[in-house]
Amino acid sequence: MSSSFFENMELVFATNNKHKLEEIQNSLGSKVKLLSLKDISFFEEIPEDFETLKENAQQKARYIFDRYKINCFADDTGLEIESLNGAPGVYSARYAGLSCSFEDNIRKVLKELDGVKNRVAQFKTVIALILDGKEYFFEGSVDGEILTTNKGVGGFGYDPIFKPNGFDKSFAEMGLDEKNKISHRGLASKKLVDFLLNR
Ligand code: IMP
Numbered sequence: 001m002s003s004s005f006f007e008n009m010e011l012v013f014a015t016n017n018k019h020k021l022e023e024i025q026n027s028l029g030s031k032v033k034l035l036s037l038k039d040i041s042f043f044e045e046i047p048e049d050f051e052t053l054k055e056n057a058q059q060k061a062r063y064i065f066d067r068y069k070i071n072c073f074a075d076d077t078g079l080e081i082e083s084l085n086g087a088p089g090v091y092s093a094r095y096a097g098l099s100c101s102f103e104d105n106i107r108k109v110l111k112e113l114d115g116v117k118n119r120v121a122q123f124k125t126v127i128a129l130i131l132d133g134k135e136y137f138f139e140g141s142v143d144g145e146i147l148t149t150n151k152g153v154g155g156f157g158y159d160p161i162f163k164p165n166g167f168d169k170s171f172a173e174m175g176l177d178e179k180n181k182i183s184h185r186g187l188a189s190k191k192l193v194d195f196l197l198n199r
Helices: 018-028 053-068 102-112 175-181 184-197
Strands: 009-015 032-036 073-081 120-131 134-146 160-165
Touching: 009 018, 018 032, 018 175, 018 184, 053 073, 053 120, 053 134, 073 184, 120 184, 134 184, 175 184
Parallel strands: 009 032, 009 073
Antiparallel strands: 073 120, 120 134, 134 160
């Protein structure tokens, strides 16, 4: 791939979550400029009607592509907890209710796992990319366990209660770079970047 393909490339990331934008922009480096939904003046709620991460990511990317005909990608992430039969899964954002906070979700998970020994969990991300009208998918996952109380103040979502295997700290106790190297979204976005670089 010539470097000119990549230089000054603009890609819409179908999100307004600044943590996620920051994380992926960090992996992409400076050659690709990520635009958020706000940057393209898109202020609607994008539907997520499906039961799988892949279909939801695809739906979000298509929603933007159909309207703007612009290169774009969307991600969908779920936290799957073994002893909760894979919940919250695709419902990770709204586990404690439609307009719940990250803290509400954490409280619900901790309550459901109260006294439960098996705390095995996995974060999974699927990225759907639409480039020049073609669709591509990239996946990443990280295995870990759910802590019994919050640890750390960084990150977002379930970060304070997720401890990745091989570390004795939670995601919320890691710096952005450290988390990005091993995280579900970091790994999926690395695949996205490698794909773009090798075109
Ligand atoms: P989304 O599909 O990326 O919006 O993720 C759905 C939900 O999963 C978010 O609202 C968060 O609660 C949670 N989540 C996603 N990524 C992370 C992460 O890296 N750390 C902790 N929680 C996350």
